[in-house]
Amino acid sequence: MYASKIALEILPNVHLLAVFIMAETVVYRQKALYPIYTFVFITGLMNGFSIWWWPYLYIWTVLWGAGMLLPKEMPKKVAPVVYMVVCALHGFLYGTLYSPYQALMFHLDFKGMVSWIIAGLPYDAIHGVSNFFCALLVVPLISVMKQAQKIVRN
Numbered sequence: 001m002y003a004s005k006i007a008l009e010i011l012p013n014v015h016l017l018a019v020f021i022m023a024e025t026v027v028y029r030q031k032a033l034y035p036i037y038t039f040v041f042i043t044g045l046m047n048g049f050s051i052w053w054w055p056y057l058y059i060w061t062v063l064w065g066a067g068m069l070l071p072k073e074m075p076k077k078v079a080p081v082v083y084m085v086v087c088a089l090h091g092f093l094y095g096t097l098y099s100p101y102q103a104l105m106f107h108l109d110f111k112g113m114v115s116w117i118i119a120g121l122p123y124d125a126i127h128g129v130s131n132f133f134c135a136l137l138v139v140p141l142i143s144v145m146k147q148a149q150k151i152v153r154n
Contacts, residue, residue, distance in 0.1 A: 023138050090128075
């Protein structure tokens, strides 16, 4: 997850984190929290446990929680669209999810927090649209992960 984020840093707010988190959640359920928090820890270790890092402790868990609420088995034609929409929503709402922390850290009132969200909307739009299209990889990744799981069990 971390390597994919670094590889795509040339493109602002474009990464495969939502793809990995959604696929891991579908396949591993609660155990998906292990790779999520490993990613969060590695990100802090490599980039510094700075003020921007702390929301990572909950932002990715929101996507995991949304994935946990989805049915375990969905029709093959519906699943890709559902994963794409959920990943896109997480991208569109990223700044909104981040904003309570920003408000606390920088002593923003509600109006200041809303202003911060509005200022970030162009970046959230890029994030949401890129998550939507990147999420086309969720179903193929789920298939690969399930196949790998079968091989490991045998």
